[in-house]
Amino acid sequence: MPNTVLDYINEHADEFFAQGAEAERIGRLTDKTVRLLKESGAMRMLQPADYGGYEYHPREFAEAVMRLASLDPAAGWVLGVCGVHPWQLAYNDRRVQDEVWGDDSSIWMASPYMPGGILVPQDGGGYRFSGSWQFSSGTDHCGWAFLGAMMGDPDGNMVHPPQMVHVIIPRADYTIVDDSWNVVGLRGTGSKDLIIEDCYVPEYRAMTWEDVSSGDGQRQSDRTQTLYQMPWSNMFPLGITSATVGICEGLLRLASDYQANRIDANGVNVKDDPYTMFELGEYMADLRAARGELIDNAQYFWDITERGEVASFADRAAGRATQVRAAWRATRAANEIYARCGGNALRMDQPMQRFWRDSQACIHHAIHTPNTVYHAATLSSLGAEAPGPLRKMI
Secondary structure, rough: OHHHHHHHHOOHHHHHHHHHHHHHHEEEEEOHHHHHHHHOOOOOOOHHHHHHOOOOOOOHHHHHHHHHHHHHHHHHHHHHHOOOOOHHHHHOHEEEHHHHHHOOOOOOOEEOOEEEEEEEEOOOOOOEEEEEEEEOHHHHHEEEEEEEEEEOOOOOEEEEEEEOOEEEEHHHHOOOOOOOOOOOHHHOOOOOOEEEEEEEEOOHEEHHHHHHHOOOOHOOOOOOOOHOOOOOHHHHHHHHHHHHHHHHHHHHHHHHEEEEEEEOOOEEHHHHHHHHHHHHHHHHHHHHHHHHHHHHHHHHHHHHOOOOOOOOOOHHHHHHHHHHHHHHHHHHHHHHHHHHHHHHHHHHOOOHHHHHHHHHHOOOOOOOOOOHHHHHHHHHHHOOOOOOOHHHHO
């Protein structure tokens, strides 16, 4: 099946690239970028076919995110984050799928998943819900959101042991804080704060984190396609890490164009400097390796799932370590490439500086925290049980 979304992105590459600087200026994706993305069908790549989606292979999704991020980092990031939400919604209760997609199958969903509120059970069913959340990427253009929460008791106190929940909320129930996104990188993503003040949530619009992370939610749904049985810890980080690698690839493209005819401070054509050529070659290879290992990792979990097997915790931990390593490897390569572009590369009229700042912001995402992921993966490889805190997001 041809990747028509990737084809569309390539056909409109100049238009996507041109919107990046304006997105940074206004602090959100431009209206033109949103229009182009909707025309491309990019947000439908992981959406089920019975709701107007394409059900693409995760590898194809990753390739489209990388390419878009290499042209417009903010757009690639928003696609990487919001483009995974249809995948998770697909194995939720059919009633909420009908609510979200019933009238408009092109609608976008925001997040974040970090628990910012408490679900309080109500007599007769459902919950009352209040809270605040940061980092809701692309939220200005979304009609629904997945929000992280903690389960509470009827008095509004967290239950023990703690139970994390993902809650699906319509745009009418939350407020976007317009002046809440003032950052050094990924400014164009418009990752603003959200606030909810005492809204009602039906029970079917909540799913426990344990069901999501363990795969029980996927296995208990009526969707048997390989795509919707994939582990959450492979699928959700895939979009974010793909955007990171793509942004670094975009910086490399700009740096290569810039260096092609550059004369350095010593009056030497950069192409005639063997030391710089060696170093650039090394870091270009690192970027290619980061891309390759990320895509191979997605394929590995696809193959496991397609065989009807359930990925073990050790498999998932190793996969997460591969994703994290790909992000840091790509970003470090981008740092080294940018550092060899000379002083004029720092000027604000050079788009390289924006791509570099955006790449730095990518590794601040919690999904790219290396310490606990590497620790858990190494313990598992040695046959040891990773304790609770190390199992987070795995």
